Amino acid sequence: MTTQRMYDDLGSPLTAAEFRSITDAVVGNIEQVIEGKTATVRLALAVMLAEGHLLIEDVPGVGKTKLAKALARSIDCSVRRIQFTPDLLPSDVTGVSVYNQESRDFEFKPGAVFANIVVGDEINRASPKTQSALLECMEERQVTVDGVTYPLQTPFMVIATQNPIEMEGTYPLPEAQRDRFTARIAMGYPDPAAELAMLDAHGAHDPLQDMRPVADATIVRRLIATVRDVHVADMVKQYAVGLVTATREAPDLRLGASPRSTLQMLRTARVVAALDGRDYVLPDDLQSLAVPVLAHRIIPTAEAQLARRTTDQILADIITRLPLPTDRQRSPYDTRQRPQQANPTNPYDRRGY
Template structure:
């Protein structure tokens, strides 16, 4: 099984076709998830950014519903893994089994051999089992008994987890968290959305009637379109400034990695495309800073004692860091851009 090249996947879509396809996916998911349009759009942006999504919240708010609705909206291979304390790494990646007829070992693929992998309650499995996802999430491949197997494109892991204060949970290893492009929280619905949920979900589960509105080939073309979204040098430097600020923050023991800078920019491209633009604005980075960066940070002991969350720390950094002067600059302006420096940029004055 080999991953096709981008020339084989088809080219980028025109703006009208991209918008129609992406809006169809969002509308399809919203048949199941009431009143969470921003969360749904962010989940789709992570898919189009070739990333992985971590949905963290208390039980019963629709984490698994969102993951399954996104998976069912796309006509491609989907596998679900229920993470439990007795789950083994081989259950995830696959195992070589001896075939008595051929007198040789035969590889039996695990659950990760799919376009969309839904991992339910990922932090209920042991760290050893959680680490089985490291290679496939970063390198899009699985190595078993010295043999490497490529995963098909698109490939996305959508994992749900309960807060680590809940009983029977294990904290995700730092390397595992860093491979998730974004972490989102569902939150409780507002009364109007909850009333609509009672009316629409009372008799039947809307997931049963959900039909796919896209396929893997279309998703690959959507991803190709996102790759063509323009990002000016000033915006790239602003992304670097955001990530660097997390490493220098006094409340943070471990800041965001260079991988997070790359994923922040990829998600911003997807976010801009979903907003109907073919260029990235600094505002896109601001909107995505908390979901993309916060879960990667490790706060200091003092910050934990004072109950300062990583979400608050990142939000404060976004508030303090000045924006570039040329935030409205044309994406096709090729003049050189000065480096990001606090002395050259004015504060937003909030």
């Protein structure tokens, strides 16, 4: 089976009620372990259904690895964990060809990336050479070893955790590696009520051990097929391009966002819209995703760093300055038929009008 065939063989889409029921069950299952972080949990699920990868960055002890493991345990599929250390080798990640004396031939031993969900703990404690072993599998969903290409399963997601680069013993992720992560999120400290609830829930027993999967790989593939049908109006696509283009022209940024980020932001916006019960994307969805999807890809100038302007602040200024898309006349080349569920009064849902 080719990589493209595996990538497209997702199954039939679910109904809106089935989609809502399953996603609510996954979010509720994770929240048994992660208290008070509903928005973070929903974004992590959105990245999975957008066929992307998630980078969780924060200080030690706030639940980064626990969120990754809770999401993995909520799905009944193959899960592998990689503990990134300075002595980890690229072959430990991708696999290696070993000579078999009985068959007198080399046989491939798959590495840890051959799973539906790969949890990479403290990814920035490994050397850049080992980090680069993930580049091909994250973008192309395949691994090439000794000239032979091996396709990965669908779904495939890398959930990596890392400490801030100021922490001792860390290597900064290369730009190419960061760009392959769909979103970067921070756990943050829990509020006092959530932390008090955590003491009761985790004090004597780890609830992670009691977690049971509420979905499987087949259902996840159908969820992915469902969000692919979410409508994106042309003006919303133009707004996404305008938002990313503004990062490339901003005077405070030395490196703007890539075209890959535009595609991944739109895919994630489809999922966010579906999680909110809509079958069309709003500009608000793109605005809410701008920081988690774009902030880790852009690099501020030296002057901006001296002024202590963060990438989050720069993106907030860009969103404020960029005008929202306005209604436009339908293109004469748009010959799609009007579906019954389209809303002619909503400019973002005028499919066929």
